[in-house]
Amino acid sequence: MKKIVIALMLTGTFGLSFAQSDYYNDYRRSINDVNWQSVAEDLLLSVSQTNQLNSLNDRYRDYDSWNRTYVSHPDRWREDRYNEIERILGREKYTKFKKNYYKGQNPVAVYNRNKNNDKKNKGHKNKEYKMNREKRHHH
Template sequence: MKKLLLTAFLVGTFSMSYAQSDYYNDYRRSISDINWQTVVADLLLSTTQANQVYALNDRYRNYDSWNRVYVVEPGRWRGDRYSELERILGREKYIVFKKKYYRGENPVIVYGKKNDYKKYRKEQEKYYKERSKYYKKQNKHNHGHHGDWD
């Protein structure tokens, strides 16, 4: 029974880390799918705005730096990124950006279709529920039985 539960935990852990990497891949695609030099030219961004956009794109250069921030809520990157982009561009230019590069849809929705946050939360809750059952059984077994000397 212990081996079965341990296996379930390991599978849960790997499936959660897979979901996490999917979110990171969406984050990277949100940057690489767009030619940002064209965005800067099309929207007539100032040098300061362009530098801020490039800095935003370089904020998390690898999975580890991204994961340190979004380990608990991986879907949060979308809201964070696009609210920051809206702040940099300004409301009017952000609307133009959204229409041209995301066909009028909110970028949060565009990159939310593949990785639904609710799905991730359900997987996370299932993992912790299974983990909790395992530890309750362990504690019941350890506290209810005092060893071989009884």
């Protein structure tokens, strides 16, 4: 019985850590997918604003430092990060930032949507498989 309980606990732990790493990967993409030097040039940011953005991007240099902050709410990084970017840039420049880099959408919503993409695709593939299987059986 103890072995079953331990196995279930380990499964839960690994399942959670996998989900956590997906959030962390989104967090890293939110930094790496944007050329921050171009952002600074395009939006005519001050040296102070550029330094604050660079500091924000360097805040969590690895998974462990990120996870210490977001262990219980891994999806909170989006709101925290983009609220901080808006604070640094100011509303007007933040709106331009969203327009240029997120096609006018709220980046928080973009990453919320991304986290569900895999689920949608898995369901869709499963549905296709079932439909194809049914076609094969009817012939």
